[in-house]
Amino acid sequence: xxxxxxxxxxxxxxxxxxxxxxxxxxxxxxxxxxxxxxxxxxxxxxxxxxxxxxxxxxxxxxxxxxxxxxxxxxxxxxxxxxxxxxxxxxxxxxxxxxxxxxxxxxxxxxxxxxxxxxxxxxxxxxxxxxxxxxxx
Amino acid sequence: xxxxxxxxxxxxxxxxxxxxxxxxxxxxxxxxxxxxxxxxxxxxxxxxxxxxxxxxxxxxxxxxxxxxxxxxxxxxxxxxxxxxxxxxxxxxxxxxxxxxxxxxxxxxxxxxxxxxxxxxxxxxxxxxxxxxxxxxxxxxxxxxxxxxxxxxxxxxxxxxxxxxxxxxxxxxxxxxxxxxxxxxxxxxxxxxxxxxxxxxxxxxxxxxxxxxxxxxxxxxxxxxxxxxxxxxxxxxxxxxxxxxxxxxxxxxxxxxxxxxxxxxxxxxxxxxxxxxxxxxxxxxxxxxxxxxxxxxxxxxxxxxxxxxxxxxxxxxxxxxxxxxxxxxxxxxxxxxxxxxxxxxxxxxxxxxxxxxxxxx
Ligand code: SF4
Ligand code: SF4
Numbered sequence: 001x002x003x004x005x006x007x008x009x010x011x012x013x014x015x016x017x018x019x020x021x022x023x024x025x026x027x028x029x030x031x032x033x034x035x036x037x038x039x040x041x042x043x044x045x046x047x048x049x050x051x052x053x054x055x056x057x058x059x060x061x062x063x064x065x066x067x068x069x070x071x072x073x074x075x076x077x078x079x080x081x082x083x084x085x086x087x088x089x090x091x092x093x094x095x096x097x098x099x100x101x102x103x104x105x106x107x108x109x110x111x112x113x114x115x116x117x118x119x120x121x122x123x124x125x126x127x128x129x130x131x132x133x134x135x136x
Numbered sequence: 137x138x139x140x141x142x143x144x145x146x147x148x149x150x151x152x153x154x155x156x157x158x159x160x161x162x163x164x165x166x167x168x169x170x171x172x173x174x175x176x177x178x179x180x181x182x183x184x185x186x187x188x189x190x191x192x193x194x195x196x197x198x199x200x201x202x203x204x205x206x207x208x209x210x211x212x213x214x215x216x217x218x219x220x221x222x223x224x225x226x227x228x229x230x231x232x233x234x235x236x237x238x239x240x241x242x243x244x245x246x247x248x249x250x251x252x253x254x255x256x257x258x259x260x261x262x263x264x265x266x267x268x269x270x271x272x273x274x275x276x277x278x279x280x281x282x283x284x285x286x287x288x289x290x291x292x293x294x295x296x297x298x299x300x301x302x303x304x305x306x307x308x309x310x311x312x313x314x315x316x317x318x319x320x321x322x323x324x325x326x327x328x329x330x331x332x333x334x335x336x337x338x339x340x341x342x343x344x345x346x347x348x349x350x351x352x353x354x355x356x357x358x359x360x361x362x363x364x365x366x367x368x369x370x371x372x373x374x375x376x377x378x379x380x381x382x383x384x385x386x387x388x389x390x391x392x393x394x395x396x397x398x399x400x401x402x403x404x405x406x407x408x409x410x411x412x413x414x415x416x417x418x419x420x421x422x423x424x425x426x427x428x429x430x431x432x433x434x435x436x437x438x439x440x441x442x443x444x445x446x447x448x449x450x451x452x453x454x455x456x457x458x459x460x461x462x463x464x465x466x467x468x469x470x471x472x473x474x475x476x477x478x479x480x481x482x483x484x485x486x487x488x489x490x491x492x493x494x495x496x
Binding site (some may be wrong): 010011012015021030033035036058064066079080081082086095135 | 188189195261263266269273276277278280281284286294295314318319321322325327402464
């Protein structure tokens, strides 16, 4: 009987001497793996607004308009499938490894090519509130 | 007049990860009969198949269940490929087999943790999940996702995995196996585990067969039936035998899962040894599925059946899934008859209920 207690006691002793296996998130984080699907990043400069990405997106997260020269993504709809990344011929969309922070509300980013307001600090990407993307 | 009391069990219960409701008819502390009811998490995923493109539907199929997500995606894709007559490249087949087995290990580890928790064995629960976390990291490294793998698609896989990554995976699987062996001994030998599970919730081989039990519940009752023996994916080329235990009690079902984890490590090692080189996908552009297909796979919880009917259009005409938990509810009700009220949570957990996929 006494020996059958041994497996868990050796495990417990080992754990007591070991440093914690958990991390103090968010202060301490594990580096993402090269393939981790974290979030979608969009660079507007090369975009031709061909809308292929919007058509291929299974969740209708992307709404692109050739007329208005806008491209919008709803992060709360994106399931990080990577279709848009594979199908964009201009290579404007990239899958980044950093996870998107938890969303408290719907997060939609709209990018517009001919934005005429104050220049944003880096690149031409600007976030504007837009209406809800159409659901199919 | 009968002297029985009805006690509701679930849908919210500390041991239940998912909502299933049982009306327990008790005579003193003994269960006379149990009446199950489900229907709390129906999502209508089968109907979506009739509205969505069959290629996009692979994403939906993967979301039928959070734990066997990969195997659902694999089953759906294999069914469609069978209908279209598409031959998937061997490397994709082997990678699918590896991910299927990784899913099985993480699902069983999750279950072992939950069952330890149901037994009141908190430290064993934490250790099971610690090891599972190591495995989830392997999943993230090879697929990019932690719960939803998102790698399976009609015609093969989305992305290839480098041989360097596979080599690293082999080393890490060895570490995980070493860590797992430590807790496996606890499940096998610990008197706390044995006292709560040996002789509890017995299901004889005959009853298991008649009631249509599947997976570890069936194999724990001494019936050597494993759908992987049909030889889908790479299983036909690998060397393995179904794990069987004879007693049919909760302890036997627990040991079946412990041994299956060991076996899955072995299957993964065999796949890595034989990993073919080459492409991982074939183009299915312009092809449309037509006809009917019925497909069976072995999930961690047991046999799952897919029925796909297509008429050459973009959408499927019908998509139907019969999940293992659904098949195991009838045996569960049978096992509960005559048991003590305090044993109900343990018995319910030993079928590894996954209600979301049962209701889809
Ligand atoms: S597919 Fe590429 S180029 Fe076309 S709209 Fe989308 S991001 Fe722009
Ligand atoms: S990753 Fe998938 S879901 Fe997300 S925006 Fe691109 S196509 Fe849509």
